[in-house]
Structure formats: C-alpha cells, structure tokens
Amino acid sequence: MSTMRPSRSRFTVQLLALTALTMTLCTGTRVQNAAASPYEDGSGLALRSGATLAPPKILDLGSDPVGISRVVGNRDGAERRTDTNTEVTYELQAAVLFAKDSGRLSDSARSRIAAIAREIEQRAATRVRVTGFTDNLGSSVHGDILSTQRADAVRDVLTDDLRSEAVTFETHGFGERRPVASNATEASRRENRRVEISFVCRAPSPSV
Incomplete structure (x- = not known):
C-alpha cells in the first residue's frame, strides 16, 4: 500500500x-x-500574498557633473584635449612649445596658445590653471624650476591675449612628479614633458 x-x-x-x-x-x-x-x-x-514589488529605479547616467565626455588627440600625440561637463583641459607636449631644456616659447607656440585664449574667452571662463611637468632626467630641483618657468611663460601669453581682469590664473610646476608615462623610454619621457591648460567653462562650446 x-x-x-x-x-x-x-x-x-x-x-x-x-x-x-x-x-x-x-x-x-x-x-x-x-x-x-x-x-x-x-x-x-x-x-x-498581497505584497507588491517596488517600482524600478531608473539611473540617470547623464547627470554626472564631472564625467569625461570626450578626449581628442592629434596623430602624433603632441596635443590632447579632454572635455568634461564643466572643464576643458589642453595637454601640450613641451616639444611643441619649447626648445630642449628651455623655458622660452617658440613663435609657433604663441599662435597655438592664442587659439586657446580665444576659446577661454568664448567659454566665458574666469579661472585658468596652467601646470608644467618634466621627465625624470636631471635633478628634481632642475625639473621643478623648468616646469614652473614653462607654466609661467604660457600664462604670460594667455594674459596678454585675454587682457581681462575677470580671468584669474593659477600656475604650478610639478617637475617629474605626476608622470603620465613610465619614463623608461624617450617616447614615454616625451609624453611626460608637457604643459596643461585647464579652465572651467561658463558658456557652451560654440560648436554645439
């Protein structure tokens, strides 16, 4: 059974x-x-019985105020531009702007910086940060001095081109600190020798 x-x-x-x-x-x-x-x-x-599921939550992925929206560089890597929702940063290799071990800008560098100054004006930026960097060759003290000289030189051209008391500048020279490459080869050291120009945008890009 x-x-x-x-x-x-x-x-x-x-x-x-x-x-x-x-x-x-x-x-x-x-x-x-x-x-x-x-x-x-x-x-x-x-x-x-009688219970219900909570409604699904929708994530707003487009509301990040500082998320990177675009990174653009030229073919030889000598210049790169990074855009976020609030800030633009130009990264220029030192070889484009200066002779070796020099803090004096070339004539071609002045015209490139002038173009960046025009965008700063168009975007109604009031704060600009200019930062210089070197590779790890030579003493760290020399790198600090050279990177500061280069940042100051770029700032001076921007100041002359903008001629606006509404824009304030902040300059730094970090020398070999904060590398973006390993410094193991000449190609990587070239990437580390650079000047960055950053500004906070208060107006949309004219291309939008």
Missing part, C-alpha cells in the same frame, strides 16, 4: 504556521498572515 506524501505547498504552509506559533510563544508577539501562501512570479522569488 503506497503512502501519499503531502504536497510541497501544504508543507510550506505548515512550516510557516509552526514558525508563527513559536514566535508567539517566545516573544508574545502575534505574527499576522505568517501562514499566508506565497506567490511565485516564475523567477524563483516568492512574495507574500
């Missing part, structure tokens, strides 16, 4: 009822609807 086993759902209801009774005896607290049959949505997850 075969013995019929209770169904799985009946066993579940009995187990929940026993749990509710145990909690009542131990804590004196009555559990409401503890033995209510669960509802399965097909995903393997169960909801108590």
Whole structure:
C-alpha cells in the first residue's frame, strides 16, 4: 500500500504556521498572515500574498557633473584635449612649445596658445590653471624650476591675449612628479614633458 506524501505547498504552509506559533510563544508577539501562501512570479522569488514589488529605479547616467565626455588627440600625440561637463583641459607636449631644456616659447607656440585664449574667452571662463611637468632626467630641483618657468611663460601669453581682469590664473610646476608615462623610454619621457591648460567653462562650446 503506497503512502501519499503531502504536497510541497501544504508543507510550506505548515512550516510557516509552526514558525508563527513559536514566535508567539517566545516573544508574545502575534505574527499576522505568517501562514499566508506565497506567490511565485516564475523567477524563483516568492512574495507574500498581497505584497507588491517596488517600482524600478531608473539611473540617470547623464547627470554626472564631472564625467569625461570626450578626449581628442592629434596623430602624433603632441596635443590632447579632454572635455568634461564643466572643464576643458589642453595637454601640450613641451616639444611643441619649447626648445630642449628651455623655458622660452617658440613663435609657433604663441599662435597655438592664442587659439586657446580665444576659446577661454568664448567659454566665458574666469579661472585658468596652467601646470608644467618634466621627465625624470636631471635633478628634481632642475625639473621643478623648468616646469614652473614653462607654466609661467604660457600664462604670460594667455594674459596678454585675454587682457581681462575677470580671468584669474593659477600656475604650478610639478617637475617629474605626476608622470603620465613610465619614463623608461624617450617616447614615454616625451609624453611626460608637457604643459596643461585647464579652465572651467561658463558658456557652451560654440560648436554645439
């Protein structure tokens, strides 16, 4: 004679009822609807009868105020521009701007910086940060001095081109600190010898 086993759902209801009774005896607290049959949505997850799922939350991925939106560089890597929602940064290799071990700008460098000054004006920027960097050749003291001289030289051209008291400048020379490449090869050291010009935008890009 075969013995019929209770169904799985009946066993579940009995187990929940026993749990509710145990909690009542131990804590004196009555559990409401503890033995209510669960509802399965097909995903393997169960909801108590009468319960509802919370509405899904939609993530706004476009609201990041500082997320990088675009990075553009020329083919030889001598110049790179990074745009975020609030700031533009130009990264110019020192070889484009200066002779070797020099803090004096070339004539071609002045015209390039003048173009950046025009964008600073168009974007209604009032704060500009100019930062110089070197590779790790030579002493760190020499690198600090040279990178500061180069940052100051770029700032001076921007100041002359903008001729605006509304724009304030911040300059730094970090020498060999904060490299973007390993300094293991001449190609990587060339990447580290650079000047960065950053400004906070208060007006949209004229190309938009």
